[in-house]
Amino acid sequence: MNRRFQFAVVASSTCIVLLLLFGAVKVRSASTSDPYGHLGVYSEVLSRIKLDYVEEPDMKAVTLGAINGLLESLDPFASYLNAAQYKQYQEAQQAKRPDVGLILSKRFGYLTVVSAAPGSSAFKAGLGTGDVIETISKVSTRDMPLAFAEILMQGEAGSSVEIGVLRARRSETQKISLVRQPVTFPPVSARMADNQVGVITTTTLARGRAAEIAAKISELEKQGAKKLILDLRHCANGVPAEGIAAANLFMDKGLITYTQGQKSTRENFEAVASKAVTKLPLAVITGRGTAGAAEIAAAALLESKRADVVGERTFGDAAVRRPITMDDGGAVILSVAKYYSPSGKAIQDTYVTPNVPQADADAPADTDDDPNDPNDTPAAKPGTDLPLERAMKLLITIVK
Numbered sequence: 001m002n003r004r005f006q007f008a009v010v011a012s013s014t015c016i017v018l019l020l021l022f023g024a025v026k027v028r029s030a031s032t033s034d035p036y037g038h039l040g041v042y043s044e045v046l047s048r049i050k051l052d053y054v055e056e057p058d059m060k061a062v063t064l065g066a067i068n069g070l071l072e073s074l075d076p077f078a079s080y081l082n083a084a085q086y087k088q089y090q091e092a093q094q095a096k097r098p099d100v101g102l103i104l105s106k107r108f109g110y111l112t113v114v115s116a117a118p119g120s121s122a123f124k125a126g127l128g129t130g131d132v133i134e135t136i137s138k139v140s141t142r143d144m145p146l147a148f149a150e151i152l153m154q155g156e157a158g159s160s161v162e163i164g165v166l167r168a169r170r171s172e173t174q175k176i177s178l179v180r181q182p183v184t185f186p187p188v189s190a191r192m193a194d195n196q197v198g199v200i201t202t203t204t205l206a207r208g209r210a211a212e213i214a215a216k217i218s219e220l221e222k223q224g225a226k227k228l229i230l231d232l233r234h235c236a237n238g239v240p241a242e243g244i245a246a247a248n249l250f251m252d253k254g255l256i257t258y259t260q261g262q263k264s265t266r267e268n269f270e271a272v273a274s275k276a277v278t279k280l281p282l283a284v285i286t287g288r289g290t291a292g293a294a295e296i297a298a299a300a301l302l303e304s305k306r307a308d309v310v311g312e313r314t315f316g317d318a319a320v321r322r323p324i325t326m327d328d329g330g331a332v333i334l335s336v337a338k339y340y341s342p343s344g345k346a347i348q349d350t351y352v353t354p355n356v357p358q359a360d361a362d363a364p365a366d367t368d369d370d371p372n373d374p375n376d377t378p379a380a381k382p383g384t385d386l387p388l389e390r391a392m393k394l395l396i397t398i399v400k
Contacts, residue, residue: 042066046059046062046063049062064080064143065143067080068080068109068143068144068145069109069143071332071334072106072109074334074335075319075334075335075348076105076106076107076112076146077105077106077146077317077319077321077333077335078146078321078332078333078334078335079145079146079147079148079332079333080145080330080331080332080333081145081147081148081323081330081331081332081333082328082329082330083328083329083330085145085147085148085151085330086323086325086329086330086331087329088148088151089147089148089151089323089331092150092151092154097154097155097156097180098154098155098156098157098180098181098182098183099150099153099154099155099180099183100120100121100122100153100161100178100179100180100181101116101117101119101120101121101122101123101183102115102116102117102120102122102127102133102153103115103116103117103236103237103291104133104146104149104150105146105315105317106146107132109142109143110132110133110134110141110142111132111133111136111141111144111146111149112130112131112132112133113127113128113129113130113131113132113133114129114236114289114291114315114317115128115129115234115235115236115237115289115291115315116128117183117185117203117204117237118185118186118203118234119183119184119185119186120181120183121178121179121180121181122178125176125178127165127176128289129287129288129289129315130168130288131165131166131167132165132166132167133149133163133164133165134164134165134166134173135162135163135164135173136149136152136153136161136162136163136164137152137161137162137163138162138164139152146333147333153178153180154180155180156180157180157181157182158179158180158181159179159180160177160178160179160180161177161178161180162175162176162177162178163175163176163178164176185203185204185206185237186203187212188200188201188202188209188212188213188215188216189201189202189216190216190217190219190220192220192223192224192225193229193392194392195227195392195395195396196224196225196226196227197225197226197227197228197229197392197395197396198216198217198220198221198223198225198227198228198229199228199229199231199388200213200216200217200220200228200229200230200231201231202230202231202232202235203234203235203237204235204237204238205235205237205238205239205242205243205246205292205293205294205297206237206238206239206242207239207241207242208242209238209242209246210242210245210246210248210249213230213246213249214249214277217249217277217278217280218277221278221280225280226280226281227280227281227282227283227395227396227398228278228280228281228282228283228395229282229283229284229285229388229391229392229395230246230250230282230283230284230285230297230301230307231284231285231388232284232285232286232287232290232294232297232298233285233286233287233289233290233311233312233387234287234289234290235289235290235291235293235294236289236290236291236292236294236315236317237292238292238293238294239293240257240292240293240296240318240320240339241293242293243257243292243293243294243295243296243297244256244257244269244293244296244297244300245275246293246297247271247296247297247300247301248271248272248275248276249275249276249277249278250276250277250278250282250301250306250307251271251276251300251301251304251306252271252273252276252279253270253271253273254270254271254300254304254342255268255269255270255271255300255304255342256269256270256271256296256300256342257269257296257299257300257339257340257341257342257347258339258340259320259337259338259339259340260337260338260340261320261335261336261337261338262336263336264320264336264337281395281398282301282306282307282308283307283308283309283310283391283392283394283395284297284298284301284302284307284308284309284310285309285310285311285387285388285391286298286309286310286311286312286313286314286352286354287311287312287314287387288312288313288314288315289315290311290314290315290352291314291315291316291317291318292317292318293318294314295314295315295316295317295318295339295347295351295352296318296339296347298314298352299341299342299345299347299352300341300342302341302352302354302355303341303342303343304342308354308355308356308391308394309352309354309355309356310354310356310387310390310391310394311354311356311357311358311387312354312357312358312387313351313352313353313354313357314347314351314352314353315351316347316348316349316350316351317347317348318338318339318347318348319335319336319337319338319339319348320335320336320337320338320339321333321334321335321336322334322336335348356390356391356394358387
């Protein structure tokens, strides 16, 4: 760790501790719903840090760290951008420049990988869900606004950016050079598996993908499919409307999702019978890299009892975000509304938890090889896709 990073960590920690100590005293005289009382506590903490800290603090760094910590505690996808950064952000939104294919969030102050687009340089480098990006071009990502980090990943096609990655089971940061290139997601794929099971896989729910899924359903039914699997394990890209449309392909009635925020009234999204294309039994597979539009679809299909969901808990990212401009020309990018499951769970906060979790799908096989035991199953072969196998077994029990 360099000295600046150590100071930022110590300063942020000190700020939190002091907030707790002074808050315990001040809250006695200030209503918990009074923001001005808490601002007074914050101002006093800053004053104590400036006057009493062991060395002269960089108050700009302390304040910036506090702002980013506040935003991250609310929403791991929120960002504060100063005027210059916000200008770059607006330009990047319009230009849609090539990048390295990473979908990111913030966890514990650092950038965390949600997913890597298939075929991208990040995907080819083996980056995946949970990897921590410690540096971009040798600049620490600690307290770096998420939106600004995404800008730094973009650039001219063929140019490269060096990132420092911390991975599980590795004690040291790994330096990786990624080449920027236009990111294209593969089309929706479909195949017939055993026992008349059709498997549909998509890695994005960008505009138009629900129509592709509908076409694949039709193809599989013509090939004799009697049950379907929708694989959303690596689907973290897309737009909410497409997740709603994808769920509607399998639902002819009922609530799919709704949005609601502090200043936005509830808006319901109901299934439309004419848009449903199949009534075949369905299983959905999710993983830690399932996010956004795919979570909306998975939550609706699970809670409507239209499908079993197999695999891992999803990432948790389903919200309406907007940049809110500030007087100094900067902006705060905030969630102004969240998407909720039919039962009223905020997907961003509660994720989508499969009713057939990964632990069950990965349970050790019965290996005593007793030919007379009807429950005996052989040990899984190396490379076996256990969640997929589990989903297929579930469907077999539904349709005899």
